[in-house]
Amino acid sequence: MMRIVLDAGHGGKDVGAVGNGLREKDLTLTIVKHIGRMLGEYEGVEVHYTRTDDRYLSLEERAAIANKLKADYFVSVHINAGGGTGFESYVYNGNVSAKTVAYQNVIHAEIMKAIGNVRDRGKKRANFAVLRKTKMAALLTENLFIDNASDAAKLKSEQFLLQIAHGHVQGIVKAFGLKKRAAASQTKTATTAKEKLYRVQVGAFADRKNAERLVEELKKKGYPAIIV
């Protein structure tokens, strides 16, 4: 079982970057929730979040959540600002495992594939607190620029946010060799729901005509009656 912690950047009093009517803290939460839901289609993965609503968490708290869970991977999702365009990803610029770099290579490539015609700003390294303080392999993604009009127009599209999430998921799936759940286990919920349907018998008749008469009567009253 692979355990992943998804970290929606910012939150609560920390709105993150703002621009073009968008707030970083909202976008990161939406994307992270999409990633988590999509990962639910795969087996062998346990998804955790640092936050699932609009709340403030310090960078130390975010790392502590992942460390306490002994997570295998930590992904922090952000939106860029400061005049630029495109996508970039980060790992810690100190000592990192070979895995950390390998995962970044795979996930970065899958995100670029998923988001289409967006400038690739490259795979970078930086001394970001969540990357430094997390004990497991960790990645931070900067998904376009909120203060760039054309990037912001993309970020306003729900479809584009799904594409960003899809890229993260494809990358994580590839990096960790996750397999889609079998169709049988995906439909399990539906089957279980069906099994909990109760049938009500209204009458038993030797003459089919009497049964048909009762069905007509029930249908007139709005009941979906059938003859068994």
Ligand SMILES: [Zn+2]
């Ligand atoms: Zn940020």
